[in-house]
Amino acid sequence: MSETFTKAMARNIFYGGAVFFFLLFIALTFDTVQTLPKRDHRENITDSVVRGKHIWETRDCVGCHTILGEGAYFAPELGNVYKRRGGDFIKAWIKSQPTGAPGRRQMPQFNLTDEQLDDLVSFLKWTSEINTNNWPPNIEG
């Protein structure tokens, strides 16, 4: 590199560039937060959905499953599971775990009450209605 390219110049580019792009990021975030209500249908977030998310978190579901593609890749995507399987199947499935089939992946038994199961289903139903730009590519997730 040339001698005219000084450390001070490189430092200025670093500070200038970081501030510039962070401001741009904040501006885009501001726009996103303004736009989100049209995409996430937050008017449908009932108390049941809120409780359902809490159950989702406290059972560490994301440690095996993905939701909207984020999480572990050990078990199926659940962002669209409501559309794939429907609420009754989901509840019956959770209640019947673990399958105990030898050598197969096992899901723990979480001993959820009927009310908790309903909450979890309403959370998954609300999640399946988020506008995700048509992801996943098909119903299998």
Next chain:
Amino acid sequence: MPPGDLAIWFFIFAELLAFGIFFVAYAFARAHNVELFNESQQHLNIASGAINTLVLITSSYFVVRAVAAIKQNFSRECARWIAAAIGMGGIFLAIKLFELYAKFSAGISLSTNTFYMFYLSLTIFHFMHVILGMVILTAVMLKARSGGYSAKLHTGVETGASYWHMVDMLWIILFPLVYVIH
């Protein structure tokens, strides 16, 4: 060596690359949605885009005169030319703000459609570069005014000038691409 500090050229090339990708992305996004782009383009204010082009080209010319002045060791004259260029930058920003204000009050946002996403992203991204360019020019002007440059030592002036010309160059492509060609 190109005029100015080599570091600014790394920066300039990075900027050209980023804008270049955005321009090409615009063109291919349009190819997928020609009707929408052509229809939305009708609502842009071509006059304000054109005036802004004239403004930026003129300010670039002023910067050229500033470089010429410092090469003759005329610090004050150099500072005055840069001040004029910054003034033109201010006019650009004002016109752009009017244009953007009109769009925002019409309820247009990044999510209106793909065309407006590109229109707003490209013009605002460029707008921020104009501001950054003005900041750099202001620093150069202040130093020139206090006699910090001379005919022998004027890399700083050329550095600021190169960045400003790049901002101009990008607008020269942006204007026809987004406002005119359909």
Next chain:
Amino acid sequence: MEITHKPHFIRPCTLVWLTLMSLTVTTYAIGEANLGGWAIMLTVLGTAVIKVQMVSSYFMGLRRTRRLWRGIVLGWLLLVAGLITIAYLSTIK
């Protein structure tokens, strides 16, 4: 004593400035007339390419430097303009 006569690049730059201004007016006229089609598209894009090349050669002063630097800017310009052209022409049946 410093040499204080005017640098030789001012006159060509003034001419370039005037040329750029008139080319911009041309582009504006085409836009206001709402003209379209591939010939117009190529004309307007070609005008932009020439303008950018003028700014980089004369205003930035790259024509007085090594070929490498001019080459990078020109290469970028032709690549971007070329891809834009391909994208536009691909929509014309």
Next chain:
Amino acid sequence: MQYKSQAVAKPYFIAAIGLFVGQILFGLIMGYQYVVGDFLFPAIPFNVARMVHTNLLIVWTLFAFMGAGYYLIPEEAETELFSPKLAIIMFWIFLVAGALTIVGYLAVPYATLARMTGNDILATMGREFLEQPLPTKVGIVIVALAFLFNISLTVLKGRKTSISLVLLLGLWGLAVFFLFSFYNPSNLVLDKYFWWWTVHLWVEGVWELILGAMLAFVLIKITGVDREVIEKWLYVIIAMTLITGIIGTGHHYFWIGAPEYWQWFGSVFSALEPIPFFMMTVFAFNMVNRRRREHPNKAATLWALGTGVMSFLGAGVWGFMHTLAPVNFYTHGTQITAAHGHMAFFGAYAMVNLTMISYAMPMLRGRSANSRSAQTLEMWSFWLMTVSMVFITLFLTAAGILQIWLQRMGSNPMSFMDTQDQVMLFYWLREIAGLVFFVGLVLYIWSFFYKKGEAHIAA
């Protein structure tokens, strides 16, 4: 070692390596659960093993970062550490808190742990990588602040070099962006949007400043190249990192409910993210080629060069592969992501930590380098770990491509579990590569205790 107080780095490095072993052991458990699903069930379900695997990774990286800070800051600032005692106290607090957290994960069901630790007061748990109970999260903040306080004051009273400034900036950023882990809105979209402010702005933002500073420090020491040159490169690299990486966050916003324009911003800027990693590789090789001294620690040099290459491959190439929105539409949430995650994290962060430890540990033990035979052993461990990580990545990539093909393409897609059965072969191969990796890690540790052969190289 030029300053007495640098010695506090030693327990940090030892703890880091210890936790690294734990991470790999749990990785092997998970890898085996991928092929024999009911392995260790219900004692250690997969989600618990994964939590331990990823959290140990974060914690050992933090230990190594702090150790690096305590080691290099006094040397850069040319003064003793502000408070070595505080550093030792914080070490024990962090170690105990970390160990208790892991025990908590393993001993009680996660829901019980959540109830016991006040998750009902402020719910922050159960989100990927941020599974830690509230007290642990608060503990991380306290330890991080005490650490920052300690090294910031050290820098303030001593020489202020660019390396220490960049390191401080990175570490302060680490602490600041961690605060977003306390924000957990009930709206999943907002939750995910700001969750990335911790996760992405860490690993593709401020952590890269730490990485750059650590690498620059080691390169100055082992090559003897002029500080001005190295620090200039450092600034250029981290400038490109933030210029591309901040807006590059957008590549996580394609499919989580955020507006469509993120597909454009995210694709364009993250497509440029490999540039700083490429520059880092060029930088490392360039500096080693221009070296002005022959440092006896050849192993540390190898690790430094390896960091450049592997971070470019893992973060740069494997990241670019699936970062464009039209490609990511199919690869999002598949084994492709896992492949990228493994090689990027190992190549960038695990390796820079090992570089630092490899350089600093002999110094901390009163010699400038280990004996030649010990170094040969260490270089074997380098190649075993690096090559097996390449294979892990390749097998996961193959599994990912097949998974996408069967599950997401075509008119008659397979279900998730049926697809998993089809890619089983690659999971077996990955587990074997993982075992080789573990052998490499054991050799690495052994190289510290290896006594046979000629004497260690004096300081």
